[in-house]
Amino acid sequence: MFNWPNFVSQVFNGLALGALLALISSGLTIIYGTLGVLNLAHGAMFMLGGYAGYAAFQYTGSFIIAVIAGSLFVMVVGVLMERIIIRHFYQRPHEDQLLVTFGIGICFVELVRLVFSSDSKLVPPPPLFQGITSLGFLFYPTYRLAVVGIVAIALGVLFVVLYRTRLGMIVRAGIEDSVMVDSLGINVYRVFMIVFGIGAMAAGFAGIINAPVVSLTPGVGDDILVETFVVVVIGGVGSFPGAILGGLIAGEIISITSIFDPGYAYVMLFAAMTLVLVVRPHGLLGVQGRE
Amino acid sequence: MPAYAEDHPAIGTYPAGSSGPSVFIGISVPRTGTYAVQGEDELKGYELAVEHINSGHELIKKISPKTKKGVLGKEVKYGVADSAAKPNEAVQAQQRFISENKAIVITGGTSSAVAVALNKLAQREKVLFVCGISGSNDTTGKDCVRYGFRQNFYGQTAAAAISPVLIKTFGKNKKAAYLTPDYTYGHTVTKSMQDQLAEAGWTTVTNQVSPLGAPDFSSYLLNVANSGADVLINVNWGHDAVLSIQQAKQFGVLDKMKLVVPYQVPFLARETGGLMQGVYAATDYWWSIEDKYPLAKMFNEAFEKKYNYKPEWGAANAYISFAHWARMVEEAGTFYPPDVIKTYEKEEVIPSLVGDVHYRKEDHQCVRPVIIVKGKEQKDMKGKEDYYDIVEIVPGAGLMQKPDAFGCNLGDYT
Numbered sequence: 281m282f283n284w285p286n287f288v289s290q291v292f293n294g295l296a297l298g299a300l301l302a303l304i305s306s307g308l309t310i311i312y313g314t315l316g317v318l319n320l321a322h323g324a325m326f327m328l329g330g331y332a333g334y335a336a337f338q339y340t341g342s343f344i345i346a347v348i349a350g351s352l353f354v355m356v357v358g359v360l361m362e363r364i365i366i367r368h369f370y371q372r373p374h375e376d377q378l379l380v381t382f383g384i385g386i387c388f389v390e391l392v393r394l395v396f397s398s399d400s401k402l403v404p405p406p407p408l409f410q411g412i413t414s415l416g417f418l419f420y421p422t423y424r425l426a427v428v429g430i431v432a433i434a435l436g437v438l439f440v441v442l443y444r445t446r447l448g449m450i451v452r453a454g455i456e457d458s459v460m461v462d463s464l465g466i467n468v469y470r471v472f473m474i475v476f477g478i479g480a481m482a483a484g485f486a487g488i489i490n491a492p493v494v495s496l497t498p499g500v501g502d503d504i505l506v507e508t509f510v511v512v513v514i515g516g517v518g519s520f521p522g523a524i525l526g527g528l529i530a531g532e533i534i535s536i537t538s539i540f541d542p543g544y545a546y547v548m549l550f551a552a553m554t555l556v557l558v559v560r561p562h563g564l565l566g567v568q569g570r571e
Numbered sequence: 572m573p574a575y576a577e578d579h580p581a582i583g584t585y586p587a588g589s590s591g592p593s594v595f596i597g598i599s600v601p602r603t604g605t606y607a608v609q610g611e612d613e614l615k616g617y618e619l620a621v622e623h624i625n626s627g628h629e630l631i632k633k634i635s636p637k638t639k640k641g642v643l644g645k646e647v648k649y650g651v652a653d654s655a656a657k658p659n660e661a662v663q664a665q666q667r668f669i670s671e672n673k674a675i676v677i678t679g680g681t682s683s684a685v686a687v688a689l690n691k692l693a694q695r696e697k698v699l700f701v702c703g704i705s706g707s708n709d710t711t712g713k714d715c716v717r718y719g720f721r722q723n724f725y726g727q728t729a730a731a732a733i734s735p736v737l738i739k740t741f742g743k744n745k746k747a748a749y750l751t752p753d754y755t756y757g758h759t760v761t762k763s764m765q766d767q768l769a770e771a772g773w774t775t776v777t778n779q780v781s782p783l784g785a786p787d788f789s790s791y792l793l794n795v796a797n798s799g800a801d802v803l804i805n806v807n808w809g810h811d812a813v814l815s816i817q818q819a820k821q822f823g824v825l826d827k828m829k830l831v832v833p834y835q836v837p838f839l840a841r842e843t844g845g846l847m848q849g850v851y852a853a854t855d856y857w858w859s860i861e862d863k864y865p866l867a868k869m870f871n872e873a874f875e876k877k878y879n880y881k882p883e884w885g886a887a888n889a890y891i892s893f894a895h896w897a898r899m900v901e902e903a904g905t906f907y908p909p910d911v912i913k914t915y916e917k918e919e920v921i922p923s924l925v926g927d928v929h930y931r932k933e934d935h936q937c938v939r940p941v942i943i944v945k946g947k948e949q950k951d952m953k954g955k956e957d958y959y960d961i962v963e964i965v966p967g968a969g970l971m972q973k974p975d976a977f978g979c980n981l982g983d984y985t
Contacts (some may be wrong), residue, residue: 283797285797286793286794286797289793289796289797290790290793290794293789293790293793294790296789297787297789297790389603393603393607397608398602398603398607398608398611399608399838399841399842400608400810400813400814400842402817402844412821412822412823418793418796418797419796419822419823420822421821421822423821424789424821493787493818493821494786494787494814494818495810495813495814495817495842497607497810498603498607499603499604499605499607499784499810500786502604502784503784503785503786504786507786534790535789535790535793538779538790538791538794539794541780542779542780542781542790542791542794543753543780543781545790546782
C-alpha cells in the first residue's frame with residue numbers, strides 16, 4: 281500500500297521505533313561490551329523495570345517516581361545478581377554464561393507472573409505527553425515523540441559516564457588487562473559490579489519508559505529480547521554507537537517493509553542481520569577481537 | 572455396564588489407560604506467552620468439569636444423564652502442561668501424557684496451530700482429542716481428523732453470524748482494514764470475513780499481517796490509518812489483541828474508524844480499559860445469556876463460587892467439551908475410541924450451555940449458535956463484569972459451510 285504520505289509516516293515511525301530499540305539494546309551492549317557477558321536475562325530485567333515502575337505508579341500516581349523506581353529497582357537487582365551469581369561466571373565459558381542468565385530470566389518472569397498474574401497492566405503516559413500530535417504529514421502519539429527525546433538524553437548520559445569519566449576509563453582498562461589494573465590498586469571486580477548495575481539500570485529505565493507504549497505482561501521482555509539481539513548484532517556487539525545505529529536501522533527496516541508487505545517486516549530484519557554477519561561479522565561499528 | 576478389555580482389540584491407550592480404577596486426561600494450555608490469560612481461564616473450565624464429573628454434580632448429570640461419579644465409574648485424573656501456544660511444546664507434552672500416563676483423551680487449545688498439531692497427534696496415536704479454543708476453519712476443515720472434535724465456533728460461523736449485523740449497522744459498500752495474526756487462525760478468519768462482507772460490496776483496503784506476539788503494532792497501524800478504511804476488523808487474539816487495540820487508540824485510529832472483533836477474546840474488555848465500548852464482537856459464550864439458558868446459569872454459579880469471577884468463553888468451552896465427552900463415553904458404554912467416536916457421529920441432539928447442539932458426523936464440528944455482543948458504555952454497566960449487551964444469538968445450522976467445503980477428510984477409525 282504505497283503512497284507518499286504513508287511512506288513519510290513510516291520513515292518517521294522507523295526513527296521513533298529505532299530510538300526505542302536503541303534504548304532497550306543499550307543495557308545489553310554495555311554489559312557485553314565491558315564485561316564480556318551476554319546477558320540473556322536482559323529481556324526479563326527490561327520487564328522488571330516496567331513492573332517496578334507500574335507498582336510505584338499505583339502507589340504514587342507519579343510517572344517520574346515510576347521511572348526512578350523502575351530504574352533503581354532493576355539496578356539493585358542487577359548488582360545483587362552480579363555479586364551472588366554472575367561474578368562466578370566471568371572466567372567460565374560463554375555457554376555457561378548464556379545458560380545461567382537464561383535461567384535467571386525465567387525465574388524473574390515467573391516470579392512476576394506469580395505476583396501480578398498474566399493480565400496486561402497499564403501505565404499511562406504522563407499528562408504532559410498524552411494524546412496525539414499533528415506533524416502535518418501525520419498524526420503521531422505525543423508520548424512516542426517524547427520518547428525520542430528521552431532516549432537521546434539517556435543515551436547521551438550513558439555515553440558520557442562510560443566513555444568520558446574516570447570510571448569509564450578504569451572499566452575499559454580492566455577489560456584490556458584486569459591483572460595490571462588490579463596491581464595498580466584498583467578493585468576491578470567492584471568496578472565490574474558497578475557496570476553491571478548501570479547496564480541493568482539501563483534495562484530497567486527502558487522497561488518503564490516503554491511501558492506506556494506497550495501494555496505490560498510478564499512476557500514483554502521475551503518478545504523484545506530477540507529484536508534487541510538483532511539490533512546489537514547489526515550495530516556491532518559491545519559497541520555503544522552501534523546499538524544506536526542498529527536500533528535505527530532495525531526500526532526503519534520494520535516500518536518501511538511493512539508498507540509493501542507487513543508479513544515480511546521481520547523476515548527482512550533477519551535477512552539484514554544475516555547480510556551484516558556475512559559482510560561484517562563484527563557488526564557495522566563492532567571491533568574485531570572484543571570479547 | 573462396565574467395559575472389559577477383551578471386548579475390543581487394543582488401540583492407542585486402550586485398554587491400558589482404562590483398565591485401572593482411574594483414567595487420565597492430558598491437558599495442554601498456554602500459561603505463558605501471548606495467550607496466557609486465556610489459557611488460565613480455559614484450564615479452570617477443565618478443572619471444574621473434572622471436579623463435577625468425579626463428584627457426579629447436578630449440572631453434569633443434566634448434560635450426561637448416565638453419569639454417576641467419574642466416567643463409567645472411573646475417577647478422572649489429569650495432568651497439565653504449558654503449551655505457550657506453541658505446537659511443538661503442546662505435542663511433546665501430550666506425547667508424554669500418552670506414553671507415560673496412558674492418557675485416554677487429550678485436550679487443550681487457544682491456538683489453532685496447536686489444535687491442528689494435536690489433531691494429527693491424536694489421529695496417529697489413536698487417542699481422542701477434544702479441542703480447546705480454536706478458531707481456524709482448518710481444525711474441522713482441511714486438517715480435520717477422525718479422532719478430533721471441536722465444540723466452539725470458528726472463522727466461518729463467526730463471519731456468517733456477525734456480517735449481517737455489521738452490514739445492518741454500518742451499511743453496504745464499506746472499506747475494511749484487517750489486522751491478521753500470521754497463522755492458520757488469522758488467515759482463515761480474515762478470509763471468511765472478507766467473503767461474507769464482499770456480498771454486501773465491502774472491500775478490503777489493507778490486510779496487516781503480523782507475527783504472533785508482535786512487540787509493537789505501530790507500523791501496521793500507520794498503514795491502517797493511511798488506508799482510508801471505514802471499519803477496522805481486528806482478528807488478533809490474546810495479548811496481541813489488547814496491545815493492537817490500545818496502540819490503535821494511541822495512534823488515533825479508533826477515532827477515524829469503527830473497531831470490530833470478529834472472534835472475541837476473553838477478558839479483552841477488561842484488559843483494554845473501556846476501548847471495547849460500542850464495539851461489536853462474535854463470541855461462543857457470554858455469561859449474561861443465563862437468563863435464557865438454565866444450564867448456563869448453573870454453570871456460571873458453580874464457576875463463580877469456585878473462582879470468584881464470571882466465566883469467559885474459554886472456560887465455558889472447556890467445561891462443555893469435557894461434559895460432552897463424558898456423555899459420549901457413558902452412552903457408548905466403553906472407552907474403546909472407535910465406539911466413542913461413533914457415538915459422537917450419531918448426531919444425537921444433546922444439551923449444552925447454549926441450548927441443544929449436535930456434532931456433525933462429516934467433520935466432527937459441533938453445530939451450535941454464535942452470540943453477537945456489543946460493548947456496553949460504562950454508564951450502562953450493572954456490575955464490574957457486565958461488559959457486553961447480547962445483540963443476537965444466531966442459530967448454528969444456518970452458519971455452517973457444507974461439510975466438504977473446507978476439504979475435510981476424517982481418516983480411519985483404526
